[in-house]
Amino acid sequence: MIINGTAIYVLWLREMKRYVRATSRIIGSLLQPLFFLVFLGLGFRKMPVPGLTAGMDYVRFLVPGILGMTLLFSSAMQGLSVLWDREFGFLKEIMVAPVSRTSIVLGRIAGGTTTTMIQGLLMLALSFVVGFRIHGFLLFLWALVFMILIAFTFIGLGLIFASRMKDMQGFGLIINFIIFPLFFLSGALYPLENLPPWIRILSYADPLTFGVDGLRGTLIGVSSHPLLLDFLLLSGFAVVMVMLGAYFFEKSESV
Amino acid sequence: MNAITVENLTRKFGDVTAVDGISFFVPQGELFGLLGPNGAGKTTTINMLATLLRPTSGRAEVGGFDVLKSRDDVRKNIGIVFQETALDGKLTGRENLEFHAMMYGLPKEERKRRIDDVLDLVELADKAKTLVEKYSGGMKRRLEIGRGLIQHPKVLFLDEPTLGLDAQTRRRIWDYVRRLNRDRKVTIILTTHYMEEADFLCDRIAIMDHGKFVALDTPARLKDILGGDVISLEIEGDTDVLDKAFTSLDGVKKYVRRGEVVNLTVEKGERRIPEIVTLAQQNGIAVACVHLRKPSLEDVFLHFTGHTIREQEAGIVERNRGMMTRRRRRS
Numbered sequence: 001m002i003i004n005g006t007a008i009y010v011l012w013l014r015e016m017k018r019y020v021r022a023t024s025r026i027i028g029s030l031l032q033p034l035f036f037l038v039f040l041g042l043g044f045r046k047m048p049v050p051g052l053t054a055g056m057d058y059v060r061f062l063v064p065g066i067l068g069m070t071l072l073f074s075s076a077m078q079g080l081s082v083l084w085d086r087e088f089g090f091l092k093e094i095m096v097a098p099v100s101r102t103s104i105v106l107g108r109i110a111g112g113t114t115t116t117m118i119q120g121l122l123m124l125a126l127s128f129v130v131g132f133r134i135h136g137f138l139l140f141l142w143a144l145v146f147m148i149l150i151a152f153t154f155i156g157l158g159l160i161f162a163s164r165m166k167d168m169q170g171f172g173l174i175i176n177f178i179i180f181p182l183f184f185l186s187g188a189l190y191p192l193e194n195l196p197p198w199i200r201i202l203s204y205a206d207p208l209t210f211g212v213d214g215l216r217g218t219l220i221g222v223s224s225h226p227l228l229l230d231f232l233l234l235s236g237f238a239v240v241m242v243m244l245g246a247y248f249f250e251k252s253e254s255v
Numbered sequence: 256m257n258a259i260t261v262e263n264l265t266r267k268f269g270d271v272t273a274v275d276g277i278s279f280f281v282p283q284g285e286l287f288g289l290l291g292p293n294g295a296g297k298t299t300t301i302n303m304l305a306t307l308l309r310p311t312s313g314r315a316e317v318g319g320f321d322v323l324k325s326r327d328d329v330r331k332n333i334g335i336v337f338q339e340t341a342l343d344g345k346l347t348g349r350e351n352l353e354f355h356a357m358m359y360g361l362p363k364e365e366r367k368r369r370i371d372d373v374l375d376l377v378e379l380a381d382k383a384k385t386l387v388e389k390y391s392g393g394m395k396r397r398l399e400i401g402r403g404l405i406q407h408p409k410v411l412f413l414d415e416p417t418l419g420l421d422a423q424t425r426r427r428i429w430d431y432v433r434r435l436n437r438d439r440k441v442t443i444i445l446t447t448h449y450m451e452e453a454d455f456l457c458d459r460i461a462i463m464d465h466g467k468f469v470a471l472d473t474p475a476r477l478k479d480i481l482g483g484d485v486i487s488l489e490i491e492g493d494t495d496v497l498d499k500a501f502t503s504l505d506g507v508k509k510y511v512r513r514g515e516v517v518n519l520t521v522e523k524g525e526r527r528i529p530e531i532v533t534l535a536q537q538n539g540i541a542v543a544c545v546h547l548r549k550p551s552l553e554d555v556f557l558h559f560t561g562h563t564i565r566e567q568e569a570g571i572v573e574r575n576r577g578m579m580t581r582r583r584r585r586s
Contacts, residue, residue: 010357089341097358098330
């Protein structure tokens with residue numbers, strides 16, 4: 001297992017070039033979370049949401065959740081982009097090169113994490129426009145760590161699915177039956193305490209739950225679990241997902 | 256030394272045996288062709304030799320390295336142009352080449368030199384800064400052929416390099432392929448289902464059908480197997496007399512008459528025409544039309560498989576269509 005720095009760099013570079021050249025994609029993938037933020041935020045602004053700390057504004061509660069959503073969708077797409085490469089044939093060009101599979105996975109994760117972080121930071125900047133403010137600068141640096149961990153986790157998840165699928169046919173299924181449930185179960189939109197206990201159990205199997213809670217803790221200073229617990233659990237998920245993603249990618253045949 | 260050695264190579268997809276125990280070798284510097292209809296197993300063979308598919312059984316060496324045990328060494332020594340485009344349309348021509356050169360670990364100056372070199376070779380230097388999605392089919396193909404050469408491969412695989420291209424572009428690609436093989440001494444393995452392509456380019460041809468080799472030889476010798484040229488005559492008159500006259504003629508390997516059309520298989524057909532026409536006239540038969548046909552690889556294919564390439568492909572299309580209707584009915 002040899003790690004090839006040049007290959008990782010050039011895979012990352014390709015991702016960056018594709019990203020900046022797809023302006024419509026950048027805007028498109030920010031619009032969905034922005035709509036969620038604006039319309040849910042405006043719609044529920046005056047309503048008392050059970051489970052919120054006293055005096056907590058709903059929009060303020062919502063922003064870290066919507067940030068989590070942006071990161072979830074962006075990183076899962078990055079993992080799944082192997083499918084596009086397979087569809088357009090470029091995967092073969094990558095796979096036939098004398099580069100270890102591990103380096104290819106690392107290059108993808110590097111590229112995917114960078115674009116996901118940019119998307120997340122753009123989203124956060126937009127939320128400043130609607131009046132959101134961070135809790136403190138030092139905690140914000142920790143928020144960046146949580147953002148990176150969320151990106152790793154779901155790029156890994158995307159890779160697992162992309163490696164198991166031969167074409168784009170199952171793509172809609174994955175978005176609707178995996179990604180959306182992960183989003184709704186994470187407590188991004190409401191406090192998890194409001195869910196019936198049996199569904200809450202599912203929430204604790206969702207890595208994004210700890211991601212969103214960690215983002216809340218670091219961005220608005222309020223979280224359901226201790227930040228350290230969020231950090232450790234999310235790190236665990238990230239390691240497992242990346243390793244599984246790499247494993248399935250290495251095992252898959254590219255044609 | 257052989258560039259490629261293959262022993263009993265087999266690949267199954269579920270119940271379907273795509274490649275069925277083929278064995279062959281390709282000496283260094285040869286331009287070797289795999290000829291056969293769609294679905295014959297050509298691409299599967301290439302993908303196994305290029306380490307993209309694992310063989311179900313059997314073994315293969317490319318450039319002296321085992322395709323299973325030394326995948327990275329094989330990858331370093333080959334170039335491949337896939338049947339379907341494998342370019343990133345969102346990158347420019349040069350960026351695609353740059354990506355490739357970096358994946359093969361070439362240092363910066365060397366990259367620039369070689370990229371300029373192949374851009375010149377495939378005459379795309381003036382389009383290097385254009386996004387590949389704006390390229391025509393022929394330009395994409397040329398860029399891919401150029402790309403396959405950047406790492407200076409010992410063996411270059413070309414999977415249907417001219418599929419879907421117009422006649423003029425095809426000619427140009429043939430020229431590149433020949434030049435690569437002659438001037439740069441690259442061993443080339445080419446798959447095609449165009450007879451004239453195999454005939455024009457290849458030193459040796461393996462005819463493949465249903466995952467097996469049915470013949471392997473030089474184009475000339477493959478055609479020799481058919482015994483020579485076919486002279487067709489359209490005649491008017493007493494054909495019984497003619498039958499007698501022609502069957503007793505020297506050097507006639509095969510004689511077939513269907514109504515008023517006569518087919519004679521002879522060697523060096525163009526030299527026999529005057530003699531044959533005179534013989535007919537001596538027997539009081541009027542010759543309305545003479546036609547000379549040199550054997551083509553199409554005839555060779557027919558000879559070995561009992562069907563033409565086109566029939567074979569039509570059959571596959573029919574079968575696929577049948578499967579699709581069945582699937583549709585089920586759902």
